[in-house]
Amino acid sequence: MANTSLLKLEGDAGIIAASERLGMPRREFLQFCATVAAGLGLPQGADAAVAEALATRKRPSVIWLHFQECTGCTESMLRAEHPTLEKLILDVISLDYHETLFAAAGHQAEQARKTAMAENKGRYLLVVEGAIPTRDGGIYCKVGGQTAIELTRECAADAAAVIAIGSCASWGGMPATDPNPTGASGVAAVLGKPVVTIPGCPPNPYNFLSTVVHFLTFGSLPPVDELGRPTFAYSRLIHENCERRAHFDAGRFVIEFGDEGHRKGYCLYKVGCKGPETYANCPTVLFGDAGAGTWPVGCGCPCIGCTEQGVGFSKPIHMLAKVKNAEPPQQYPRIVEEQGMGATLGSAAILAAVAGAAAGGTAMIARNLGLSHKAEEAERARTAGERTEV
Ligand code: FSX
Ligand code: SF4
Ligand code: F3S
Numbered sequence: 001m002a003n004t005s006l007l008k009l010e011g012d013a014g015i016i017a018a019s020e021r022l023g024m025p026r027r028e029f030l031q032f033c034a035t036v037a038a039g040l041g042l043p044q045g046a047d048a049a050v051a052e053a054l055a056t057r058k059r060p061s062v063i064w065l066h067f068q069e070c071t072g073c074t075e076s077m078l079r080a081e082h083p084t085l086e087k088l089i090l091d092v093i094s095l096d097y098h099e100t101l102f103a104a105a106g107h108q109a110e111q112a113r114k115t116a117m118a119e120n121k122g123r124y125l126l127v128v129e130g131a132i133p134t135r136d137g138g139i140y141c142k143v144g145g146q147t148a149i150e151l152t153r154e155c156a157a158d159a160a161a162v163i164a165i166g167s168c169a170s171w172g173g174m175p176a177t178d179p180n181p182t183g184a185s186g187v188a189a190v191l192g193k194p195v196v197t198i199p200g201c202p203p204n205p206y207n208f209l210s211t212v213v214h215f216l217t218f219g220s221l222p223p224v225d226e227l228g229r230p231t232f233a234y235s236r237l238i239h240e241n242c243e244r245r246a247h248f249d250a251g252r253f254v255i256e257f258g259d260e261g262h263r264k265g266y267c268l269y270k271v272g273c274k275g276p277e278t279y280a281n282c283p284t285v286l287f288g289d290a291g292a293g294t295w296p297v298g299c300g301c302p303c304i305g306c307t308e309q310g311v312g313f314s315k316p317i318h319m320l321a322k323v324k325n326a327e328p329p330q331q332y333p334r335i336v337e338e339q340g341m342g343a344t345l346g347s348a349a350i351l352a353a354v355a356g357a358a359a360g361g362t363a364m365i366a367r368n369l370g371l372s373h374k375a376e377e378a379e380r381a382r383t384a385g386e387r388t389e390v
Pocket of ligand 2: 268
């Protein structure tokens with residue numbers, strides 16, 4: 001069943017203008033909205049609300065701070081491909097201060113931050129990338145003469161919401177690795193109040209984009225768990241949706257890197273994969289949209305638990321994971337239909353309504369939705385070509 005409310009928007013002037021602005025075909029833009037709504041676990045019809053919000057709402061002002069980190073979070077956001085993610089992110093938000101992407105420098109940059117904060121008082125989003133060093137009065141990271149602690153507190157005071165992007169900002173991440181000489185801490189610890197965290201080193205840019213789209217559509221950030229992680233992205237163990245799970249269940253393991261099991265794509269548990277104790281949607285959302293397998297385990301590398309405090313950068317890479325959940329995976333691949341031919345426009349959102357926040361399954365179907373459209377287009381082009389030849 002097609003989602004009629006979303007399809008009705010296809011001829012809407014606002015949608016046409018938005019897709020032109022983004023340089024995306026209208027259908028692709030609407031598919032993207034359905035994908036985001038499904039990924040967020042929103043009920044049926046919410047994809048239309050997402051599309052309308054993206055097309056009409058004023059972009060929220062974003063102040064983006066950088067502290068102890070490698071800038072991988074920003075890099076991962078800018079390197080994603082389809083649909084031109086960096087374009088979408090930069091169209092969805094108004095990035096008023098970002099040290100890496102800013103042309104301005106020195107006092108000019110600082111002034112831009114202060115102006116954006118004053119003009120959008122109480123309405124801007126504060127995004128923090130990187131850990132905050134707290135030892136010795138925070139002297140190990142200063143920007144424009146202010147410590148990271150001072151800057152975070154100053155910018156958070158009038159923010160509508162605070163998002164800690166990456167594992168460093170979430171809890172300290174790699175800079176907080178024992179013995180943590182600078183006292184690297186997460187944003188929540190410095191502010192003394194919970195914030196939304198998007199952990200991962202780097203985090204998946206779709207999780208950031210979906211969080212911002214939720215804010216834009218509903219004026220609030222999505223539901224989070226006790227660590228501030230949006231439940232749409234971090235409620236399932238990697239092990240639950242891993243493509244190698246059948247090998248785990250059947251006892252087929254890689255014993256040594258490069259052995260026969262490794263070449264055959266067996267389970268990486270015995271070479272230290274932390275998927276069984278790490279909550280994230282990496283196997284279902286993937287990175288960069290470059291095709292199948294674009295996530296650590298898909299490339300043959302054990303998950304190091306980069307999204308999980310107490311696992312990533314703390315637990316030795318070779319150490320066996322604690323298997324938290326030995327339940328069967330949430331969904332199995334279809335065995336009859338060819339992948340990508342089963343989902344219709346809007347069915348991902350309907351599935352989301354049925355499955356609630358079953359992030360893994362909905363994201364997978366949503367992704368297939370895109371493939372389905374591409375397959376249809378290819379088939380249409382092929383038949384058109386045949387007709388012309390006749
Ligand atoms: Fe940390 Fe972001 Fe790791 Fe790097 O900057 S989460 S070190 S990938 O990228 O903060
Ligand atoms: Fe996948 Fe790792 Fe679980 Fe094996 S242990 S099924 S590789 S997540
Ligand atoms: Fe990180 Fe593991 Fe995902 S290493 S990127 S949480 S697969």
